[in-house]
Amino acid sequence: MTETYTESNRTEVRINSERLRRRFDEFNEIAATEKEGVNRPSLSDANREARDQLVEWFEKVGLETTIDEMGNIFGRRKGQNNDLAPVLVGSHVDSQYFGGRFDGVIGVLGGLEVVETLVNAGIKTERPIEVVSWSNEEGVRFQPDMLGSGVFCDRFDLEYAYGRCDKDGKTFGEELERINYRGDAPCEPRDLHRYFELHVEQGPYLNEEEISVGVVEGVYxxxxxxxxxxxxxxxxxxxxxxxxxxxxxxxxxxxxxxxxxxxxxxxxxxxxxxxxxxxxxxxxxxxxxxxxxxxxxxxxxxxxxxxxxxxxxxxxxxxxxxxxxxxxxxxxxxDAEPFDDTCIETVKRAAEHTNVEYIQMVSGAGHDANYLNTICPTSMVFVPSVGGVSHTEDEYTEWEDVVAGTDVLLHAVLQESDGR
Ligand SMILES: [Zn+2]
The missing domain is CATH 3.30.70.360 (Alpha-Beta Plaits)
Incomplete structure (x- = not known):
């Protein structure tokens, strides 16, 4: 891309709705269910296919891809000063057995879209930006849930995670090996500047209020x-x-x-x-x-x-x-996990900047962001779940809300990646 960075394109930049939508459609063809959900439980063949697709896209956008010992996938876009800690965005791409097409996926594809938008607009950031897909967030096949981020944040040790069994007696470690996603990078806490996670609300509040974005102040x-x-x-x-x-x-x-x-x-x-x-x-x-x-x-x-x-x-x-x-x-x-005040303010400013109506709210469900919050300043961006429904194929989010949430994520990342 030959476009040059100016303050105005930094202010006015928005994500590419069409491109994001194409990605969603293509990604969710993998193990699509009849009712437009997905069936990609952790470390299944379908989960591997989704991971392969993600890695392919990370590389296409020019991100340096790293897979850690838990199979967490990181895509890194270099900053101007790579000694600075990165801003991390992401979520998960494993699903419930018959789960929704946005749960988790929106945070990962949304993060990728944010980075690609910056690449295409020629906007450079001081800090590196990384997009992550955490392993085994749902906890339907291997318990407990949020295992990938849990090990990364030192909540569980690696051997414990590898030993988790599914109902057929297959362990997490064996299955990770089988699908070829047991990486070399150590899965342990490292210096991160911020973590932002875009996710569907999974509850009814935003939908009832007809508001596109929830700025999440913490988790129950x-x-x-x-x-x-x-x-x-x-x-x-x-x-x-x-x-x-x-x-x-x-x-x-x-x-x-x-x-x-x-x-x-x-x-x-x-x-x-x-x-x-x-x-x-x-x-x-x-x-x-x-x-x-x-x-x-x-x-x-x-x-x-x-x-x-x-x-x-x-x-x-x-x-x-x-x-x-x-x-x-x-x-x-x-215990309830209040998110970082600075990050909450950042997300609010991003919503104001992009003219998106928002409310501040608390999450009833747990997310990878809970664990990340224990090692670096964290907040989340919620978008409405139609009817408040999730963990079923009927889960749905209106496309304009997906776009609004991803634009908020973009501007949260932009604010936090300037090196201060
Ligand atoms: Zn989720």
Missing amino acids: GFSWMNVSFEGQADHAGPTPMHLRNDTLVAMSNVVESVRQITATTGTDLVGTVGSVDVSPNSINVIPESVEFTIDFRSYDNETVQTAVDHIQNEIQWAGEREGVEWDVEEIMRV
């Missing part, structure tokens, strides 16, 4: 609990009601309590019983045992704690009322 904290009740199986016919120790009745009380607690504790608290295993699970037998999960989330850590304390009492009372034994184990607790 949460508690995950496993609960079990142990009672007595018996025949559903001859056993009178007063002689029953029915674990499913105890559980129903707790489910009801979860709903009650969310209505009375903190305005943003959400609570879910999402997984239930009842035994013997038979039409004419009183349920002897039941195991289920509880998920509480809020942006306020004390609210989560209050909910946990409250539900533990409810579990005990439900058990005593029904005459069954109970057990509660908190298997995971993550």
Whole structure:
């Protein structure tokens, strides 16, 4: 490109909507589902194909591509001063089994579009800019989720990650090797100036408000609990009601309590019983045992704690009322993660600069940005999910919102890559 850099093209530059759309369409032909979603779980053949396509595009745009030990893919555009820490943008390209076409992909293809826009406009930056695709964000095939960014940010060690098994007993390490994405670059924290992640909201707020962009100030904290009740199986016919120790009745009380607690504790608290295993699970037998999960989330850590304390009492009372034994184990607790104030302001200014309407909001879902936030200043840009729907093929974002969000990402990156 022969265009030269001027202050005005730096101010006025916008991403190329057509090019981005073509990329999306081509990328999402890989393992496309009938309902226009994608099926590219982590380290599957389809995931490999998506990675290959990405690497091809990175190289075509002139990015120096690096793959680390976790299969995280980085594309780097040099700056004027390569001793400076880079601005990093990205997300993930693995998907749920039947997931949406924008979840994760928008952050990676959006990041690539940002860099290509700068290349084509002849805009040079002081700092290098890198685009990343993190491995195993979804956590559907290998748990836990956000494994690639988790190792990168020192949350998990490499051996732990390699040993994660899918339901067929295949390990993350073996599968990474099989698809040829076990790279040489060390997967460990390094000096980063900023991290910005563009992502679909996965909730209803932006869509309801008809606003194109959410400036994300942080992510909800949460508690995950496993609960079990142990009672007595018996025949559903001859056993009178007063002689029953029915674990499913105890559980129903707790489910009801979860709903009650969310209505009375903190305005943003959400609570879910999402997984239930009842035994013997038979039409004419009183349920002897039941195991289920509880998920509480809020942006306020004390609210989560209050909910946990409250539900533990409810579990005990439900058990005593029904005459069954109970057990509660908190298997995971993550505090709310407020993002960096400077980065939040940067994203707001970028939205104002590009004349995009925005609101400041909190993310209910976890993202790679949570972990990045622990090693470098971070924020996120959200775009609306139509109907608030995600993790299904029906997930959708209007194209004009994709463009608006990517332009905001572009100008956030431009502000932060000038070397100050
Ligand atoms: Zn995602």
